[in-house]
Amino acid sequence: MGSSTGQPGQQGWDEEVDLLIFGAGAAGMTAALVADHEKMTVLLCEKTGMVGGITSTSGGTTWVPGTKLSVEAGVPDSVDDARRFLQSVVGARGGDAAREAFLQSGPLAIDELARISEVKFVAATAHPDYVNGPGAAYGGRALAPAPFDARALGKDFARVRPPRKEFMGLGGMMVARNDLNMLLAPFASFANFRRTIAVVGRYAMDRLRYPRGTQLVMGNALAARLFYSLRKRGVEVRFDTPLVELVRESGRVTGAIVATPGGGHRRIGARRGVVLATGGITRHPTLRNRFFPTGARGLSLAPETHTGDGVDRARQLGANVENGGDSPGLWMPCSIRRAPGGDSSEDSVWPHIILDRAKPGLIAVNSRGERFVNESNSYHDFVMGMLRDAQGGDGPSVPAHLIVDAAFIREYGLGLLMPARSAGRIAAFERSGYLVKGNTLAELAAKLQVDAAGLARTVETYNRAAVDGKDPAFERGSSPMSRFNGDARQQPNPCIRPIGAGPYYAVTVWPADLACSAGLSGTANGEVLDHGGNVIPGLFACGNDLASIFRGTYPGPGTTLGPAIVFGWRIAKFVAQRCRERGTSRAQGQSVGLKRRKDSCNASSVAIN
Known part of the structure; x- marks a missing residue:
């Protein structure tokens, strides 16, 4: 009209x-x-x-x-x-x-x-x-x-x-x-x-x-x-x-x-x-x-x-x-747990805001198996990193994958999976397809359809610097906000620690707008x-x-x-x-349908x- x-x-x-x-x-x-x-x-x-x-x-x-x-x-x-x-x-x-x-x-x-x-x-x-x-x-x-x-x-x-x-x-x-x-x-x-x-x-x-x-x-x-x-x-x-x-x-x-x-x-x-x-x-x-x-x-x-x-x-x-x-848009990276039966209206969508991305022992990688952003950045800036690493907003970092070891799952959880020590609880998230597990990095890469050699190089490079709490590639843990959302028990950098031995776990994240x-x-x-x-x-x-x-x-x-x-x-x-x-002054007369009127501004x- x-x-x-x-x-x-x-x-x-x-x-x-x-x-x-x-x-x-x-x-x-x-x-x-x-x-x-x-x-x-x-x-x-x-x-x-x-x-x-x-x-x-x-x-x-x-x-x-x-x-x-x-x-x-x-x-x-x-x-x-x-x-x-x-x-x-x-x-x-x-x-x-x-x-x-x-x-x-x-x-x-x-x-x-x-x-x-x-x-x-x-x-x-x-x-x-x-x-x-x-x-x-x-x-x-x-x-x-x-x-x-x-x-x-x-x-x-x-x-x-x-x-x-x-x-x-x-x-x-x-x-x-x-x-x-x-x-x-x-x-x-x-x-x-x-x-x-x-x-x-x-x-x-x-x-x-x-x-x-x-x-x-x-x-x-x-x-x-x-x-x-x-x-x-x-x-x-x-x-x-x-x-x-x-x-x-x-x-x-x-x-x-x-x-x-x-x-x-x-x-x-x-x-x-x-x-x-x-x-x-x-x-x-x-x-x-x-x-x-x-x-x-x-x-x-x-x-x-x-x-x-x-x-x-x-x-x-x-x-x-x-x-x-x-x-x-203003963005959040979100993971999706698909509902049984394929009804998308019943899917569970989890915004990765503060509980996992800044914690020590997590990295985000793209389809090349490479890191592309400071994982402890704000949710908006994290997604901006996903979109920048793409042609026309759709490329190797859309979607991205958050990768952790078993110790991380026990301490911090990952997305919809809250901190978990129960093998049965972890397995339920695996069966739903939300959580991907690999006993080795190569196995995890294959399941995620991520370049295995690239992922191996990324973890090796990350771990080498992480031993000293450093991240020369993205300076993770360098801002007050990222350190605040990390784990103060992890020193010298609350956002950095090496990724340990397998098994390894991952969830996949997509850009989602939270506002305009x-x-x-x-x-x-x-x-x-x-x-x-x-x-x-x-x-x-x-x-x-x-x-x-x-x-x-x-x-x-x-x-x-x-x-x-x-x-x-x-x-x-x-x-x-x-x-x-x-x-x-207000127009005179009775307004239809309103309970009351007032005298003046x-x-x-x-x-x-």
């Missing part, structure tokens, strides 16, 4: 609000919360029956420099340091104004959300930036959402998208990172046993009343906290209501046509603007192929419903789509731009619908959620401030430029 045209007042709205928002992820829910706080009438339309989008299935870490939370955590951070850091990482790739807006607004947004809602974060004392450079931080910038007791939501708990099944234990139990080691070794100490009993006991009680555990952590906690805050404020979230068409009158976006759960259409006017936060282009049927390299098109961590609706409807109005700079860098061009206030760089009045974008301010780089943990929240906040603040500056001391 194209855009509707006509004269103001001729559209025959079924209802009218101040701000109409599409997409109930972190960005959209933040914009709705802040707009409501600013005394605007708000309607949040969600395509599916649940809130959260990819926020719900993410780790939930939110990268915002310079907050008071960093001071409270004892690792004070500054915006000035973050500015120097981003200049070193992003350089001259562009987007300076938007990044500066993010830096200036980030602390204000996090502080205000804590005051007006149940959205609470805690600054991590140790969660290093992913790239070395001047101004890089070891802690303080990565904010973790506080755990949330979903029992507070009552029946609305069913509206929170569950995390990935691979991240839940016992069929529905979420486990915080600081509890994981205890639960993996419950009999190692009395403290471990006591904590295991507490966590599992709580979960057992939950399952008497709920379909999964109610102790939420990571991105699931963040999504639930945002949703709970909207419910407390009475902000309407309309489910199963996808965007069909944007409406433009006299050059300005004034509303939208949506599909209703009953199968019809509804016309909704938006006096102050329409906000797109629909999850980006990750599963758009043509834009994915247009922007994504060949080797990275096959696997996505985004929900199936993230088909680029917001970006697509904006394009119909002439909006510009950026290619994402260095990379159109490509997206709609926008201003520092999230206003969508057309091909000529002009603002499309009344149209805003945030989250993955908006092109990344980091231009395809991935500076640190949570650098997708941080901008999503901050630009959702900025859009609401900008619209409210413009309302006040123009001295406008709230006075605010925050200037959005």
Whole structure:
């Protein structure tokens, strides 16, 4: 469908609000919360029956420099340091104004959300930036959402998208990172046993009343906290209501046509603007192929419903789509355990984030049997190494193979296989085809269809330097982030030790997108731009619908959620401030279908430029 045209007042709205928002992820829910706080009438339309989008299935870490939370955590951070850091990482790739807006607004947004809602974060004392450079931080910038007791939501708990099944234990139990080691070794100490009993006991009680555990952590906690805050404020979230068409009158976006759960259409006017936060282009049927390299098109961590609706409807109005700079996507290397019977929807996909790649005694090789990247790099940079070592994004390092010895499996596990001493448990992963075993490197190479001579040379070269904890080829273990994710017991380098005698094991990993860098061009206030760089009045974008301010780089943990929240906040603040500056008042009359209206835009001391 194209855009509707006509004269103001001729559209025959079924209802009218101040701000109409599409997409109930972190960005959209933040914009709705802040707009409501600013005394605007708000309607949040969600395509599916649940809130959260990819926020719900993410780790939930939110990268915002310079907050008071960093001071409270004892690792004070500054915006000035973050500015120097981003200049070193992003350089001259562009987007300076938007990044500066993010830096200036980030602390204000996090502080205000804590005051007006149940959205609470805690600054991590140790969660290093992913790239070395001047101004890089070891802690303080990565904010973790506080755990949330979903029992507070009552029946609305069913509206929170569950995390990935691979991240839940016992069929529905979420486990915080600081509890994981205890639960993996419950009999190692009395403290471990006591904590295991507490966590599992709580979960057992939950399952008497709920379909999964109610102790939420990571991105699931963040999504639930945002949703709970909207419910407390009475902000309407309309489910199963996808965007069909944007409406433009006299050059300005004034509303939208949506599909209703009953199968019809509804016309909704938006006096102050329409906000797109629909999850980006990750599963758009043509834009994915247009922007994504060949080797990275096959696997996505985004929900199936993230088909680029917001970006697509904006394009119909002439909006510009950026290619994402260095990379159109932000990546994770993932292994796949195929489901019995061949039903791909039941496959288990494991993102290799922190538990194995940086640990000592693992190498990643391509089809030539050669290493091609620093295995302890961030998940994004690891995949960038896979894609660089390829022609057109599809070559010898797509897929890649993570190779370890038996001692590694016992200590650290590998992918979906948690630390394992049971031969039967290891054999089950072998039988499924997920884990490949070779008594010799030659046997392993044959099963992986990897060059055997190349693999033998690689292991020999790696082991020779690893005896002294060195990696002259890739400098593994040289960054604070890689050392943090390694094993401090291994000295002198927590990321390096020789690979021992056989048997050897491997899992195969593929590139998967966790978010977009490509997206709609926008201003520092999230206003969508057309091909000529002009603002499309009344149209805003945030989250993955908006092109990344980091231009395809991935500076640190949570650098997708941080901008999503901050630009959702900025859009609401900008619209409210413009309302006040123009001295406008709300149109009179009763809005159809909304529970309440408010008197005027709230006075605010925050200037959005």
